[in-house]
Amino acid sequence: MVKSIFKATILFVLIAVTAYLAFYYAPIEKSMGVIQKIFYLHIASAFSAFVAFGICFYANLRYVFTRRPKSDWLGVSAAEVGLAFISVVLITGPIWAHPVWGIYWTWDARLTLTFVLGLLYVSYLLLRSMIEEPDKRALLSALFGIFAFLDVPLVYFSIRWWRTQHPQPVILGGPGSGLEPRMRISYLLMWGALTGLLILLLNARYKLEALRASVEQLRREAEVR
Amino acid sequence: MTWQGFSSTGIRFENIEKRYGSLYALRRVTLEIGAGECVAFAGRNGSGKTTLLRIAARLVRPSAGSISFSGSTGNDRRDDGGGVNPPLQADAPMGFVAHATMVYDELTAEENLLLFAKLQGIAEPAARAASLLDEVGLLDRRNSLVRTFSRGMRQRVAIARALLNEPCVLLLDEPATGLDPEGINWLEKTLRHTREAGRTILMSVHGESEISALATRAVRLDAGSVVADTRAGANMHSILTFAGA
Amino acid sequence: MELLSNTAVLLGKELRTEFRSRELLTTTVVFVLLIFMLFSITFHPTTSESQQFGPGLLWVAFLFAASLMLQPCFLREQTNDTLSALRLSVGDPFAIFFAKLTANTFFLLLMELLMLPFFAGFFNVHILSVLPQLFLVLFLGSLGIAIPGTAFSAISAQARMRELMLPLLLLPVLTPILIATTDVTAGLLGAEPSLNFAGLGIMIGFDVVFLTALWLFGEYLLEE
Numbered sequence: 001m002v003k004s005i006f007k008a009t010i011l012f013v014l015i016a017v018t019a020y021l022a023f024y025y026a027p028i029e030k031s032m033g034v035i036q037k038i039f040y041l042h043i044a045s046a047f048s049a050f051v052a053f054g055i056c057f058y059a060n061l062r063y064v065f066t067r068r069p070k071s072d073w074l075g076v077s078a079a080e081v082g083l084a085f086i087s088v089v090l091i092t093g094p095i096w097a098h099p100v101w102g103i104y105w106t107w108d109a110r111l112t113l114t115f116v117l118g119l120l121y122v123s124y125l126l127l128r129s130m131i132e133e134p135d136k137r138a139l140l141s142a143l144f145g146i147f148a149f150l151d152v153p154l155v156y157f158s159i160r161w162w163r164t165q166h167p168q169p170v171i172l173g174g175p176g177s178g179l180e181p182r183m184r185i186s187y188l189l190m191w192g193a194l195t196g197l198l199i200l201l202l203n204a205r206y207k208l209e210a211l212r213a214s215v216e217q218l219r220r221e222a223e224v225r
Numbered sequence: 226m227t228w229q230g231f232s233s234t235g236i237r238f239e240n241i242e243k244r245y246g247s248l249y250a251l252r253r254v255t256l257e258i259g260a261g262e263c264v265a266f267a268g269r270n271g272s273g274k275t276t277l278l279r280i281a282a283r284l285v286r287p288s289a290g291s292i293s294f295s296g297s298t299g300n301d302r303r304d305d306g307g308g309v310n311p312p313l314q315a316d317a318p319m320g321f322v323a324h325a326t327m328v329y330d331e332l333t334a335e336e337n338l339l340l341f342a343k344l345q346g347i348a349e350p351a352a353r354a355a356s357l358l359d360e361v362g363l364l365d366r367r368n369s370l371v372r373t374f375s376r377g378m379r380q381r382v383a384i385a386r387a388l389l390n391e392p393c394v395l396l397l398d399e400p401a402t403g404l405d406p407e408g409i410n411w412l413e414k415t416l417r418h419t420r421e422a423g424r425t426i427l428m429s430v431h432g433e434s435e436i437s438a439l440a441t442r443a444v445r446l447d448a449g450s451v452v453a454d455t456r457a458g459a460n461m462h463s464i465l466t467f468a469g470a
Numbered sequence: 471m472e473l474l475s476n477t478a479v480l481l482g483k484e485l486r487t488e489f490r491s492r493e494l495l496t497t498t499v500v501f502v503l504l505i506f507m508l509f510s511i512t513f514h515p516t517t518s519e520s521q522q523f524g525p526g527l528l529w530v531a532f533l534f535a536a537s538l539m540l541q542p543c544f545l546r547e548q549t550n551d552t553l554s555a556l557r558l559s560v561g562d563p564f565a566i567f568f569a570k571l572t573a574n575t576f577f578l579l580l581m582e583l584l585m586l587p588f589f590a591g592f593f594n595v596h597i598l599s600v601l602p603q604l605f606l607v608l609f610l611g612s613l614g615i616a617i618p619g620t621a622f623s624a625i626s627a628q629a630r631m632r633e634l635m636l637p638l639l640l641l642p643v644l645t646p647i648l649i650a651t652t653d654v655t656a657g658l659l660g661a662e663p664s665l666n667f668a669g670l671g672i673m674i675g676f677d678v679v680f681l682t683a684l685w686l687f688g689e690y691l692l693e694e
Binding site for chain 1: 618621622625628629630631632635638639642643645646647649650653668669672675676679680683687690691693
């Protein structure tokens with residue numbers, strides 16, 4: 001308990017420092033102005049979300065082949081944490097887009113991919129809530145998770161192809177390319193902080209799921225007597 | 226493929242456990258069933274009879290424990306029970322009669338038997354289907370849809386389906402359900418032949434009947450555990466009719 | 471070999487039961503006609519607009535019809551526990567999926583071909599000159615819907631609210647196939663018909679990826 005509070009405090013300080021750096025250390029971007037500051041949170045969250053879904057895929061595969069409940073716990077934890085990060089991406093995105101593009105949303109490749117990704121994992125969690133029996137829920141949701149993750153590159157390629165067929169709004173070149181040094185330091189720190197947050201959340205959620213399972217186990221044993 | 230050498234097969238359940246969520250369907254069931262035995266499982270609804278039969282049929286994977294077959298070639302038996310992919314097809318042919326009929330209502334009796342005979346790779350499916358239809362007394366209704374059958378007739382088709390591959394182990398979940406007295410006589414005769422041919426029979430029964438009288442051994446399950454097990458005729462009566470539970 | 475012969479036997483069963491009842495075909499045909507009509511009365515498209523939006527509408531209609539059609543695929547096998555009988559009888563459970571997805575592709579394709587003349591008539595689209603290419607797109611698209619559709623039908627049949635679950639699972643996964651089919655169809659029905667090979671490549675890639683995944687993981691979907 002003390003240890004996790006300690007870790008959370010460190011992470012909180014780190015995020016606060018990073019936010020400070022992003023606002024006051026990194027220079028203001030010329031064409032977009034101060035709104036560009038959201039970039040640090042936006043991109044780092046997107047990265048964490050992708051990592052979380054990757055972990056979910058790994059856990060799903062592992063569950064199918066080992067049938068250990070622990071893999072199921074990891075799967076559901078990663079999916080939920082990934083969805084939390086993708087929500088940050090989907091909320092900060094329009095906030096950033098509106099002043100810069102003049103619109104909140106456009107069905108461009110990256111936005112559509114993020115949206116579909118979010119939907120896939122919402123479906124994954126919904127499916128879990130619709131199956132009572134734990135073994136069956138773990139197996140079927142793991143199988144759906146595998147199919148869903150395999151879909152991600154297909155969605156990406158199809159959208160990229162689709163978007164090159166159509167006119168699209170003018171979007172600035174991808175961030176990261178030729179980033180100003182102070183911006184890069186701020187970004188890397190934010191990336192580190194959010195990866196830390198990912199690990200912390202994942203760990204906490206996993207422990208919660210493990211506790212749930214042991215409560216279930218105790219209840220079962222109490223019923224036997 | 227011939228099974229002449231394996232016409233009798235024993236089954237060994239070892240510490241079989243099955244959980245459905247927080248419910249235990251079976252708790253550490255260990256049973257050794259010899260080749261050629263005819264075992265009647267008694268117990269209230271929900272005592273684990275159906276689950277045990279489905280595990281024996283390899284339709285359900287046990288949560289823990291293992292099941293092994295003696296007299297079979299045993300090449301791909303795994304004894305870890307919780308193994309990832311226990312092969313559904315046991316080495317020795319098995320027949321399974323479940324609560325549900327396991328046949329298609331939208332197909333005729335003959336089409337059903339032909340379908341499963343072909344899937345099971347039986348040599349002359351048409352001849353086998355015809356002979357079984359004759360055996361279960363449905364030859365004149367062979368071209369009627371199962372949907373139009375009475376419960377008893379459906380049960381006959383279900384039993385015919387289970388007998389298609391001349392099983393070494395016959396698993397029956399309350400096989401007398403829905404049968405009229407004439408049907409029960411027929412089932413009794415069929416099972417007696419099966420038993421006398423040295424085949425192993427596992428069946429769940431509901432109280433004493435002509436069918437349970439065929440048993441050479443009675444096992445009582447309660448809340449997923451074996452609570453009584455006997456081969457002595459006098460004790461069998463009390464196990465099968467045990468009303469105190 | 472046993473896989474193929476089992477698949478053929480099972481496919482025969484699927485076709486026989488469907489043609490006996492014709493439930494799937496009649497309901498989906500009516501459903502697609504309804505969507506055509508609803509689109510026309512809600513959007514009042516002009517001739518050029520209906521030509522522009524036609525391909526998208528066509529595939530959205532097919533997609534929703536498919537999520538209806540795939541619903542009973544494994545549910546039917548639960549009625550009398552025939553799925554257990556199939557699992558006990560076939561050596562490779564993939565045969566069950568293979569037969570079902572072939573049957574589903576066939577029924578989808580049949581329904582789509584029945585609807586094409588109505589589509590051409592209602593939306594003033596010329597299809598006769600590009601019929602072979604269109605058939606190819608319909609085939610690859612239907613296969614792409616049927617493969618994950620059959621797999622998810624096995625999943626949703628075991629869940630609560632299964633009628634809602636299947637579209638929720640299926641539609642997001644089908645995004646790539648919808649994008650590709652719509653665009654390739656639009657290319658074929660445009661003023662200068664052309665077949666977009668990149669789009670076909672995406673469809674083939676989608677079909678191959680999911681068919682392989684189904685082949686690898688299908689048996690686990692049927693566990694009890």
